[in-house]
Amino acid sequence: MINKILEFQEKYHMIQEGDKIVAGFSGGADSVCLLLVLKLLRECLDFEFMAVHVEHGIRGEESQKDAKSAQKFCQQNEIKIEVFHVDVPAKAAAAGMGLEEMARQLRYQCFYDACERFGGNKIAVAHHSDDCAETMLFQLSRGSGIRGLTGIMPVRDNIIRPLLCVSRKEILEFLKERGQEYCTDSTNDQDVYARNRIRKYVIPQLLQINNQAVEHMQRTAKLAAEVCDFLDTAAWDAGSEGVIISYDKADTERIRELRMRKDVLARMHPVLQKNFLYQLLGRLAGSRKDIGSVHVTALFELFGQQAGKELNLPYSLKAVCEYDYVWIFNQELYRRENAPDEIVLAPPGVWDLKDGRKLEARVFDFDGDCKKIPEKRYTKWFDYDKINSNVLLRKRRTGDYFITDSSGNHKKLKAFFIQEKVPRLQRDLVWLLADGSHILWIVGYRISEAYKVTQETKRILEVYVSGGNEK
Structure with a gap:
């Protein structure tokens, strides 16, 4: 099986020397196999990899147990691992999405965040040929057309799938030969999920008709991908x-x-x-x-x-x-492009942010009663006399930072966005209240400790951002 995977990954140029790969690791059979395969491939290819386990908050104690098992496996195999804990049910309810889709979105967001911190350039996931067949059937049932028949691609952007050339049966035999244990997700047996029903009922019936049905479907997916590639080129030539x-x-x-x-x-x-x-x-x-x-x-x-x-x-x-x-x-x-690049705050005043919100600012004397300091997301007080230059309301720039605690420790704004899992596309949209490169307030998130109001504060700068939020 290893030689088969090695030839497959070489064909699609999945792993190159010097790569730094983040591997999705649930602790199940497929992802355990993926880590063992990467470990073996590392003996003949010069690359680094780490594992990322995402605990979705869906299965309670069972999910927590899987996270501990994942950490134990990586420790035994000397593989670096990072564990993320996310609340899929809450996020799905807030967004009006299904659990499966929200779990997928949050999982990949964790992969990308870990990849950025690791300095990685690729993400490896453990899809195999059975998954490709499931995806084809799922897409076909949804009316996805010819593109849906392409199933799962071996490489998409920076995501690689080294196990796509092998079946679930081959994976289980590989683990059995090595006496390797793995976790089993109880939700995989629940009929509430469409993919589970395809896996449990549809594919077994197809295999009874033809025991090579999965292999044939994978070949069809490859042909469909070639057709789509041809049509993409022809369409662009005709319409560009x-x-x-x-x-x-x-x-x-x-x-x-x-x-x-x-x-x-x-x-x-x-x-x-x-x-x-x-x-x-x-x-x-x-x-x-x-x-x-x-x-x-x-x-x-x-x-x-x-x-x-x-x-x-x-x-x-x-x-x-x-x-x-x-x-x-x-x-x-x-x-964003039609909004002002920056606003110089000269309080008192009200400024239109051109994104449906307004900003109000005023300065007033402080009586030293810290109990009056508002604990609200969009109303903040700052010690006005600690500000060294003109206060700007702007978007992020290279070198931006803020003070995290009373000891004066610095944190780069970029590091904060990564820590808070702010999607990369949204980072350019977040308004910042800035004193030079020092960020007073990451609007909607937190303020710098350096400008916090104390009993010694004489004058306060109050800033309020309106637009659907209460003071």
Whole structure:
């Protein structure tokens, strides 16, 4: 099996010398196999790897036990591990999402955060050929079209899947030969999850029809991927002349907005039209993960509607029908670029942040009663006489920091965002109250200890950000 995996990873250039890989590790059979395989591959390839275990807060004591087992396994095998604890049920309820999808989102966010701290460049996950077949059937049942038949790709962006060439049966035999134990997730047997029902009932029936059904489905997935690749190229060749693209000012590789000519799209073959629109949405969003046929169809229909009609799409995208074009843009980036780069606070005053919120500031004398200090998220008091220069309200810059405690310890703003698991796309949108590079207040999060009000404070700067939040 190891030789098979080695040839597979070489074919898709998964692991190169000098790589630093973060491996998702649940403690189950598949991920235990993944870590053992990476450990063996490291003997012939010069790379580093670590494990990341995400405890989802779904299975109570069983979940905590799995986290301890994961740590024990890594300790025995001299593998570095980082454990994350997340509350999937609470996050899913707040977002109105299913547990499976929220767990996946939080899990990958943990992988990316750990990868950033580790200085990693790749993330390895333990999908195998049976998972590819399950995904094909799941996508097919949802009406995902030909792209859904591609199943799971061996490599997507910086995510690699070294075990995709082997079956679940081969993995279990590999572990049995080594007498290796592993954890079993009780939720894998619950019929409430669609993928579990496919795994327990659909695939066994297909294997009775043809015992090589999984292998055949994997070959079909490969063929479907090749067809999609061909169609992507043909669609782009046919439609790119009709696109005007504008890039983000802060990140010149990121698309802010684009306009697509109606007449160019109309001349394209029907098969290529929707493919091309799918590509445009994926490029603008930076991901195709949550863009489905329903979104592409709705966008295609917008091209035939009257000027002024609008359509909201995933990833904060919006499409607007114009006379000769359809304009598609990222609402967050557009809002950010049209907001002021910085505001000099000269209290008292009220400033419009151009994102639906306003900021109010005033200075007043303090009587020394610290019990009056507000404990609210969007109203903060600062010792005005400790501020060394003009107070700016702005977005993040290189070198930003704040003081974490009364001892004067510094923390970089970037490190804080990583610690608080603030998504990278949102970090540029967070307002900061700054005294030079020293951050007084990360709006919505915390303030610097250096400007805290004490009994010796003479004057207070009060800052309040409104917009759906109480003082």
